[in-house]
Amino acid sequence: METANLYFNLVPWIVYFPIIGLLLNLTIGKKLNENGIGAIAVSASAAAFVVAVLQAYSIGIHHEAVSVKVADWIHIGELALDWTFRVDTLSVTMMLVVSGVGTLIHIYAIGYMKEDVRFHHDEPRFRRFFVFLTLFITMMMVLVSGDSYMMLFVGWEGVGLSSFLLIGFWYDFDTLGRPSFANSNAAKKAFITNRVGDFGFLMAAFLMFWQFQSTNFDNVFAAVAHAEPWVILWITISLLVGVAGKSAQIPLYIWLPDAMAGPTPVSALIHAATMVTAGVYLVTRSAPIFTLSHDAQYITATVGALTALFAATIAVGQYDIKKVLAYSTISQLGFMVAAVGMGAFAAGMFHLITHAFFKALLFLSAGSVILGMERGHHHLAHHGHHGKGHEEVFDPGDMRNMGGLRKQMPVTFWLYMIGTVALAGLFPFAGFWSKDEILADAFHVFPHVYWVLSAAAFLTAFYMGRQVWMVFFGKPRHEVAHHAEESPLIMTAPLMVLAFLSLFGGALNLPGLHTLTSWLEHTIAIHPGEFNVQVALVSTVIALVAIFLSWLLYMKKPLEAGQPDPLKKMLGFVYTGMENKWFVDEGYKFLIIDRYTDLAKFFAQVVDWDFWHEWFHNSVIAAGFVWLTKFLANPIDLGIVDNISRVLAGSIQYSANNLRKLQNGFVRSYALSVMLGVVAIIGYLLIK
Amino acid sequence: MIPVNYYLILSGVLFSAGAVGVLIRRNSLVIFMSIELMLNAANLAFVAFAKMHSANPAVVHNGQIFVFFVMTVAAAEVAVGLALIVAIFRKKQSIDVDQLNQLKG
Numbered sequence: 102m103e104t105a106n107l108y109f110n111l112v113p114w115i116v117y118f119p120i121i122g123l124l125l126n127l128t129i130g131k132k133l134n135e136n137g138i139g140a141i142a143v144s145a146s147a148a149a150f151v152v153a154v155l156q157a158y159s160i161g162i163h164h165e166a167v168s169v170k171v172a173d174w175i176h177i178g179e180l181a182l183d184w185t186f187r188v189d190t191l192s193v194t195m196m197l198v199v200s201g202v203g204t205l206i207h208i209y210a211i212g213y214m215k216e217d218v219r220f221h222h223d224e225p226r227f228r229r230f231f232v233f234l235t236l237f238i239t240m241m242m243v244l245v246s247g248d249s250y251m252m253l254f255v256g257w258e259g260v261g262l263s264s265f266l267l268i269g270f271w272y273d274f275d276t277l278g279r280p281s282f283a284n285s286n287a288a289k290k291a292f293i294t295n296r297v298g299d300f301g302f303l304m305a306a307f308l309m310f311w312q313f314q315s316t317n318f319d320n321v322f323a324a325v326a327h328a329e330p331w332v333i334l335w336i337t338i339s340l341l342v343g344v345a346g347k348s349a350q351i352p353l354y355i356w357l358p359d360a361m362a363g364p365t366p367v368s369a370l371i372h373a374a375t376m377v378t379a380g381v382y383l384v385t386r387s388a389p390i391f392t393l394s395h396d397a398q399y400i401t402a403t404v405g406a407l408t409a410l411f412a413a414t415i416a417v418g419q420y421d422i423k424k425v426l427a428y429s430t431i432s433q434l435g436f437m438v439a440a441v442g443m444g445a446f447a448a449g450m451f452h453l454i455t456h457a458f459f460k461a462l463l464f465l466s467a468g469s470v471i472l473g474m475e476r477g478h479h480h481l482a483h484h485g486h487h488g489k490g491h492e493e494v495f496d497p498g499d500m501r502n503m504g505g506l507r508k509q510m511p512v513t514f515w516l517y518m519i520g521t522v523a524l525a526g527l528f529p530f531a532g533f534w535s536k537d538e539i540l541a542d543a544f545h546v547f548p549h550v551y552w553v554l555s556a557a558a559f560l561t562a563f564y565m566g567r568q569v570w571m572v573f574f575g576k577p578r579h580e581v582a583h584h585a586e587e588s589p590l591i592m593t594a595p596l597m598v599l600a601f602l603s604l605f606g607g608a609l610n611l612p613g614l615h616t617l618t619s620w621l622e623h624t625i626a627i628h629p630g631e632f633n634v635q636v637a638l639v640s641t642v643i644a645l646v647a648i649f650l651s652w653l654l655y656m657k658k659p660l661e662a663g664q665p666d667p668l669k670k671m672l673g674f675v676y677t678g679m680e681n682k683w684f685v686d687e688g689y690k691f692l693i694i695d696r697y698t699d700l701a702k703f704f705a706q707v708v709d710w711d712f713w714h715e716w717f718h719n720s721v722i723a724a725g726f727v728w729l730t731k732f733l734a735n736p737i738d739l740g741i742v743d744n745i746s747r748v749l750a751g752s753i754q755y756s757a758n759n760l761r762k763l764q765n766g767f768v769r770s771y772a773l774s775v776m777l778g779v780v781a782i783i784g785y786l787l788i789k
Numbered sequence: 790m791i792p793v794n795y796y797l798i799l800s801g802v803l804f805s806a807g808a809v810g811v812l813i814r815r816n817s818l819v820i821f822m823s824i825e826l827m828l829n830a831a832n833l834a835f836v837a838f839a840k841m842h843s844a845n846p847a848v849v850h851n852g853q854i855f856v857f858f859v860m861t862v863a864a865a866e867v868a869v870g871l872a873l874i875v876a877i878f879r880k881k882q883s884i885d886v887d888q889l890n891q892l893k894g
Contacts, residue, residue: 766890773812 107159109167111152112186115196116242118148123235130228139211142231146207146238150200157193164190164623166319168248175251179314185248187318189624194450194617195245195382198457202374203238205595209465210234210366212591216472217364220479221271221278230270230364237263241375245382250306250316253383257302257347260376265292267371268363276362277496287359294356298346302383305339308332322389330394337390337397340383341404348380349431350408350438355686357431361423365468368423373430373464374457381434381453384441388625392444399547401442406543406553409435411683413560417567417668418679421498422467425568429524430460432557436539439550445542447610447618447627452539454617455531455606459523462599466517469588469596470572471497473510477584495581500571502579504659509585514573516596521569523603525562525644531606533641538610540640541633551636555643562644566651575659796837804830817874817884821867828863832856 122145130138160167166189175182210230218224240263244256269288275281309316312332313324325333344350349357360372371377384391384401391397409432416428433456440449474497496502507514523530526537536558543551577583587593610617612632621627654667669676678684803826810823839852878884 764893766893768886768889769812776808776812 108155112169113171115149115152119145119235119239123232126232135227138228138231142235143207146204150204153196153200156188160193186246187248190620191624192245199241199375202457202461206366206370209592209595233266261295264371267367268360284362287362291356291360294353295346298343301339301342305336308336325390333394344380348377348434354431358427361427369461369464373460378453381437385446402439402547402550405435405439405442406550409557410553413557415682416564420500422500440539443546447621448538448542451610452535455535458606459520459603463520466513469513473585476586477581480584503572503582504575504578507573510587512593516600519600521565525565531603534607537637541636544636559643559647562647563651566648567655570655578662793837793841800830800834815885815887817886
């Protein structure tokens with residue numbers, strides 16, 4: 102089909118625009134004020150969104166995948182890697198989500214960071230934030246638009262880097278603004294945990310190159326059909342390790358809750374809406390490989406389902422407003438991974454999109470709540486509470502300090518409610534359609550996954566109910582909550598767009614219409630899931646029961662200040678486990694970090710110091726060297742070398758002593774020698 | 790006509806006398822004269838050979854021309870040599886060559 106009139110050749114600009122934006126902010130941003138910096142970043146992201154829309158328009162007409170080569174990259178032997186952008190329905194979907202949600206969050210971040218840098222008394226850092234945020238958009242675009250696993254990997258690492266930079270954005274503080282290494286430690290934890298996943302990704306890429314001599318998507322997918330089963334299994338398992346790292350699945354999810362140390366727009370954009378879904382995208386992109394191995398699908402779906410349930414249980418026991426959302430994100434990512442694991446790629450992508458809407462909405466609203474509390478705190482500290490306000494360390498994100506905020510922050514309250522209902526999965530919000538598509542698929546493919554996910558869905562509705570009752574209802578449990586203030590329009594306006602999308606995002610793939618499914622079908626083979634009324638009813642009932650239970654526990658008798666969580670009494674040690682994240686961090690510390698430290702100590706003391714320095718250096722190298730120098734000095738140098746020169750010198754002296762007698766100074770004797778010489782020469786000539 | 794051998798024998802005798810004079814005399818003026826004697830012995834040989842080959846048009850008068858060169862060089866040599874002897878005499882108040890052994894090794 103003709104592509105001349107379409108916009109495919111514009112696709113590199115999806116990366117160029119953010120790069121231009123970040124370079125502008127890097128170079129001339131210093132001279133601009135905050136609005137100017139923000140405007141550049143927002144326009145860069147919005148321009149990328151426009152390009153994404155043009156691509157969507159083009160691919161909507163053309164349907165077939167299009168590759169746009171920009172430059173050669175690596176050509177060594179059989180390896181031929183190029184910078185090639187791939188436009189197909191899957192990558193365009195991701196481009197739209199990333200740049201669309203990214204643009205909204207850029208707008209929100211202008212308002213948020215203006216206040217955040219003032220709370221931290223470091224206003225010049227405003228510019229750095231937008232440089233990092235735009236870098237993230239750049240890298241995410243490379244990730245979703247690459248034509249080969251290696252180009253995807255460049256983006257994969259790039260988003261990991263920007264995630265690291267942004268988690269540790271306030272690297273010299275902790276989350277409460279006190280000087281500390283806490284945030285930079287959280288950044289390191291995220292980066293190192295991700296490296297484990299990246300190792301898996303690289304293994305998969307190496308396997309592909311070893312077996313198929315290419316990492317290009319089309320080549321790999323063509324070759325994989327004839328590959329041996331063990332190759333497919335190991336590629337998928339290695340990819341799954343990468344997915345577990347980036348998309349925070351068991352056992353590598355531990356970095357995501359700590360990643361909440363970053364500013365809230367970062368949590369929303371990177372650690373909820375886009376970057377963490379890269380793993381889901383990777384599995385969807387690798388659909389032709391995963392669908393070939395039933396074992397791989399089974400493992401992936403099970404990992405996803407277990408993560409969904411496990412993280413949901415932890416979310417129930419958290420008090421920090423962002424931590425609840427973080428575990429909720431892990432849990433929802435579990436839903437997506439389970440979905441794409443069992444082959445329900447459309448359902449997984451559908452949930453990815455709706456989740457990006459409502460989780461970004463929830464996070465940004467939570468940021469608005471936190472800033473509202475900060476404003477209240479600020480207000481108190483400056484109006485007659487000087488002593489108290491400054492001494493006490495106040496956590497604006499602790500839900501136990503909140504309560505009744507719907508009166509102080511009505512706009513945020515309504516936005517948060519929309520996000521909550523969408524996440525809980527109630528009709529007709531976006532989450533309802535996408536979650537039920539996953540559950541319906543699971544019901545047919547892997548029944549055990551269905552049961553686990555249903556339990557996770559129950560907990561999801563429960564912890565979101567708990568959060569809403571605790572934050573917005575009841576009475577303020579802290580003075581600060583009385584004085585909380587609503588956020589400005591620049592922050593709430595993007596939230597309204599997201600709320601709209603959370604409300605109507607379900608329209609993307611309504612049962613019977615399957616818009617998204619048929620859209621994605623141009624790229625990957627999918628069987629459209631069937632809407633199962635029974636499943637939908639069951640899940641709706643589950644969600645309503647969960648919300649009712651949370652109402653009973655947290656709303657009927659609202660929490661008082663200082664009162665322990667009512668679940669604590671009912672569940673006992675189980676709740677202690679939930680509260681403490683099932684001691685997974687402590688377990689990892691005991692099993693891995695401490696053992697690693699022991700090993701490092703062993704290497705340092707025994708191997709390096711005792712063996713290497715004490716024994717090898719002293720006894721082997723130093724002693725051997727001393728022996729060798731003695732040997733060279735005594736018999737070799739003194740015995741042989743010196744005697745050679747002594748004999749040479751002596752013989753020359755001796756011959757000189759004898760020869761000098763010839764030179765007696767009498768011209769006559771020299772003349773005689775000349776004559777004798779002449780006689781000898783003539784005699785020779787005569788005799789000859 | 791006197792055969793060329795006689796000239797050559799006379800030349801050899803003159804040359805040997807000069808050589809012996811150089812070797813055994815101590816007065817540098819006498820040594821100098823002996824050197825002249827040797828040069829003239831050579832000149833005699835040149836002229837004798839030139840006469841012997843006078844029939845050959847390619848080499849006619851060559852020997853005589855050489856003799857003129859030798860005489861010229863000898864004259865120059867005498868100028869330098871006598872100057873040297875004068876200089877030595879001024880320094881040593883003697884022209885005895887046995888006194889001149891500062892170059893002894």
